[in-house]
Amino acid sequence: MRSWKMQQQRTDxxxxxxxxxxxxxxxxxxxxGALRPRPVAxxxxxxxxxxxxxxxxMFTPMExxxxxxxxxxxxxKDDVPHTVVSVDHKFKSQALDTDEKFSFTFSDxxxxxxxxxxxxxxxxxxxxxxxxx
Amino acid sequence: xxxxxxENLDRDGVDRRGFLQCMAWAGTGALCVxxxxxxxxxALGDVLQQKxxxxxxxxxxxxxxxxHIGFNKAANPDVTATxxxxxxxxxxxxxxxxxxxxxxxxxxxxxxxxxxTLAESxxxxxxxxxxxxxxxxxVLNDNGELFHKRFGQGTQGDGWYSFDQKGAHFIGLxxxxxxxxxxxxxxxxxxxEWLKEDVAKLKSSTPIVVFAHIPLWAVYPQWGWxxxxxxxALSYLKRFGSVTVLNGHIHQTMQKIEGNIVFxxxxxxxxxxxxxxxxDSPGPMKVPSDKLRGLLGxxxxxxxxxxxxxxxxxxxxxD
Numbered sequence: 376m377r378s379w380k381m382q383q384q385r386t387d388x389x390x391x392x393x394x395x396x397x398x399x400x401x402x403x404x405x406x407x408g409a410l411r412p413r414p415v416a417x418x419x420x421x422x423x424x425x426x427x428x429x430x431x432x433m434f435t436p437m438e439x440x441x442x443x444x445x446x447x448x449x450x451x452k453d454d455v456p457h458t459v460v461s462v463d464h465k466f467k468s469q470a471l472d473t474d475e476k477f478s479f480t481f482s483d484x485x486x487x488x489x490x491x492x493x494x495x496x497x498x499x500x501x502x503x504x505x506x507x508x
Numbered sequence: 509x510x511x512x513x514x515e516n517l518d519r520d521g522v523d524r525r526g527f528l529q530c531m532a533w534a535g536t537g538a539l540c541v542x543x544x545x546x547x548x549x550x551a552l553g554d555v556l557q558q559k560x561x562x563x564x565x566x567x568x569x570x571x572x573x574x575x576h577i578g579f580n581k582a583a584n585p586d587v588t589a590t591x592x593x594x595x596x597x598x599x600x601x602x603x604x605x606x607x608x609x610x611x612x613x614x615x616x617x618x619x620x621x622x623x624x625t626l627a628e629s630x631x632x633x634x635x636x637x638x639x640x641x642x643x644x645x646x647v648l649n650d651n652g653e654l655f656h657k658r659f660g661q662g663t664q665g666d667g668w669y670s671f672d673q674k675g676a677h678f679i680g681l682x683x684x685x686x687x688x689x690x691x692x693x694x695x696x697x698x699x700x701e702w703l704k705e706d707v708a709k710l711k712s713s714t715p716i717v718v719f720a721h722i723p724l725w726a727v728y729p730q731w732g733w734x735x736x737x738x739x740x741a742l743s744y745l746k747r748f749g750s751v752t753v754l755n756g757h758i759h760q761t762m763q764k765i766e767g768n769i770v771f772x773x774x775x776x777x778x779x780x781x782x783x784x785x786x787x788d789s790p791g792p793m794k795v796p797s798d799k800l801r802g803l804l805g806x807x808x809x810x811x812x813x814x815x816x817x818x819x820x821x822x823x824x825x826x827d
Contacts (some may be wrong), residue, residue, distance in 0.1 A: 469649050495687040495692070496731070
């Protein structure tokens with residue numbers, strides 16, 4: 376009898392501990408926001424993804440959406456120089472040799488087409504949304 | 509190769525057989541003779557020796573291209589050395605060429621020291637004069653100002669010009685400036701107007717040689733290998749009995765004939781590029797080092813007055 380009761384008490388205690396543990400983890404997770412869906416704009420601001428890679432005579436991604444105020448960095452991974460030139464003359468890089476970078480901060484919402492002035496078949500687009508409040 | 513043939517959407521009239529013939533020539537050298545508008549080609553070999561001797565006549569000149577001084581990547585870590593080999597090959601010709609045409613991309617990055625090295629190296633050429641047109645690598649950050657100052661003295665507009673030699677009319681065109689997003693090489697209205705006037709006074713029997721960096725025919729527009737307004741330029745040349753168009757840019761020999769016009773592209777002296785559509789991009793092609801010199805080379809052109817004959821001979825640094 377006694378031994379059964381002790382056994383039962385221990386089981387109960389373990390069960391309670393597990394429940395408590397799960398609850399703590401859950402509440403911590405909720406508090407930290409890990410399980411909450413994040414606003415899209417926040418994800419864009421935080422990610423290191425405002426990078427356009429130039430590789431194989433292509434801008435990747437060809438189209439990038441960012442919030443106003445964000446900075447885009449282009450990096451050339453080709454063995455030949457390329458440029459990043461706005462169709463509307465809003466920005467223009469020097470020739471970028473291998474591994475060289477160019478950055479531009481987009482303050483105003485809008486769509487910005489650009490191309491490589493040396494290999495004009497290479498085109499890309501930056502779409503700038505309104506900044507999140 | 510099949511990709512190029514299937515997508516034969518560029519109105520250039522290259523049929524499958526002609527294209528395959530061109531590709532078979534690439535890197536191996538070929539003798540091409542234009543007689544009365546008909547192109548005859550001969551593989552380099554015993555026939556060649558005889559024909560070259562026969563055709564060396566009123567005028568001979570050499571085309572070199574795409575030296576890319578300053579390039580130092582895997583495809584060729586020493587482009588100055590291969591340029592010097594090309595120069596040695598020219599200096600070893602039986603008769604020195606009247607002049608040499610450099611069809612652009614003298615440098616990799618338009619840097620003053622790269623232009624210096626190029627100019628210094630070419631001083632050892634045994635020829636009277638060197639004519640240049642810029643490639644896109646020569647006009648990188650200054651719209652061609654430095655190139656123009658050093659290699660384009662006395663030219664018109666953005667660097668175009670013409671001259672006469674032994675009854676033939678030579679025209680150097682610039683198609684690497686003011687390029688438009690999504691487009692190809694471009695000549696622009698000012699240059700087209702100039703060209704129209706430049707040839708207006710010539711007799712239709714005058715042999716014409718046009719040279720420019722980017723091909724003036726649609727070699728492979730998907731890779732930017734063509735010029736947007738070349739058709740208009742060529743329309744001014746339709747009445748002439750013999751027109752030869754020499755280009756660089758694509759780092760391989762290719763040739764086609766369309767009516768009275770022979771189009772030819774030269775090898776690079778620096779590094780090869782892939783055949784159209786045969787790679788992800790037209791970037792420098794790395795080949796085993798013992799194969800490199802078989803893919804670089806020079807182009808030798810011979811002209812006999814009165815016969816409408818131009819003989820074009822490509823030879824690699826290896827042969």
